Amino acid sequence: MRQPFPFSAIVGQDAMKTAMVLTAIDPGIGGVLVFGDRGTGKSTAVRALAALLPPIEAVEGCPVNSARRELCPDWALITSDRIITKPTPVVDLPLGVTEDRVVGALDIERALTRGEKAFEPGLLARANRGYLYIDEVNLLEDHIVDLLLDVAQSGENVVEREGLSIRHPARFVLVGSGNPEEGELRPQLLDRFGLSVEVTSPRDIDTRVEVIKRRDAYENDHETFMSLWRPMDAGLRNQILAAREALPKLDTPNTTLHDCAALCIALGSDGLRGELTLLRAARALAAFEGAPAVARSHLRAVAPMALSHRLRRDPLDEAGSGARVARSLTEVLP
Known part of the structure; x- marks a missing residue:
């Protein structure tokens, strides 16, 4: 699988990159909203951020990425004490996603084959301790927006349906991107984003040429391009880790x-x-x-x-x- 475009290799868009780095240092800032023209690197930056972020330590098999076994939800039936290192979760929330897919629901397969009532975690469980990314966030359906507002406020996902009563932590950094020409964001959701930046297409020829050159190198000479920028990303990752330690x-x-x-x-x-x-x-x-x-x-x-x-x-x-x-x-x- 091809590695994402390096975060350090993104040309310009300094405000967007700074905002994303700040949320990596302190997730409590509350997420980033990126509004701007199509083709300005919004999605590329989010994918690149996923590869840049330092890994997290989590209990093996825990569906909500708990750092210790006692923090794992009871319904997960975790028996292992083994701690593993895994990439910081970056979960896509697609447009048109169903409520069950977001919050989780009854595991139909287990119910039919074993007669057991079990919970199948949703995207919010996977995003815990990581990032939840919504492209075209201004086109998200209202009932999904309401769900996200509730969870963003409490940091906990609560599912009460089909005879299930489930709770699990759901603390994530919300990253949204969109084109303002396609509609505005609801004020309630807009307020949940800690930082907001606007990105525009570069207006000078030299910058646009540099964007083309780097993208072409990424596509056609991938290994050489990645080896050139990998040390830059590693340095930025170390700087983020040092900032996390210095923050308190x-x-x-x-x-x-x-x-x-x-x-x-x-x-x-x-x-x-x-x-x-x-x-x-x-x-x-x-x-x-x-x-x-x-x-x-x-x-x-x-x-x-x-x-x-x-x-x-x-x-x-x-x-x-x-x-x-x-x-x-x-x-x-x-």
Whole structure:
């Protein structure tokens, strides 16, 4: 099976790559929404991220990737104490998927052949401790959106049907991509994404030529291309691991908290999720850069992706949300 395109080899799209790296450092940031034109590397970046992420340790055979046997759900009937290393799960949630496929359902085969009432885990179980990727997320059916909202809020999947009463952890980073021309995202789901970035097609010839060259090399001289970029991905993976270790030790001055609150008040963002996400993203960036403490520069760097999708629409302001965030940054965090 051909390896995914290397994450480090993606040309441009720095905001998208930074957002994905930040969620790899701190999954609590809450996921990434990538909106933009077709053919701008959205899906490629997600596949590349899967190959880049450090592996996880999980109990052998556990359907929800539990780190220890006592964390495995009772219904899984896990008897092994063996811990194995496996790639970080990246699970696709396709359009038109059924509710049973998402949350899990009665295992019909076992019910018919053995007369046993058993649970067949769904995509949410597989995505635990990993990533759940939804392409064309703005076209997702409403009842599936409602399911995702419930699980994203609680971190637990609850199935009560067909005589089953099942619970299991379902903590994952939600990654969605879409084309804004095909419809908007429901506000409730939009708010669940920690970071949001917009990607556009490159406008200069040199960048577009470089994209073509790298893709052509990936397709036609695969092994040479992968050997060239594999060390770059390995270095980035080590940097993510170092940032994860440094994150709990990072100093967060009170002035940083004040800046977060002042910026969100100036922008009129609803609730406090904006401040919390802004702070977590800034801390992750500081850890990634090896800084000892969060600085105003980190807040300025992540504010557009943490706040632009949380703003109320202002019919009297023709500027887009990104421009409004930039303007407020200049006024509040000079």
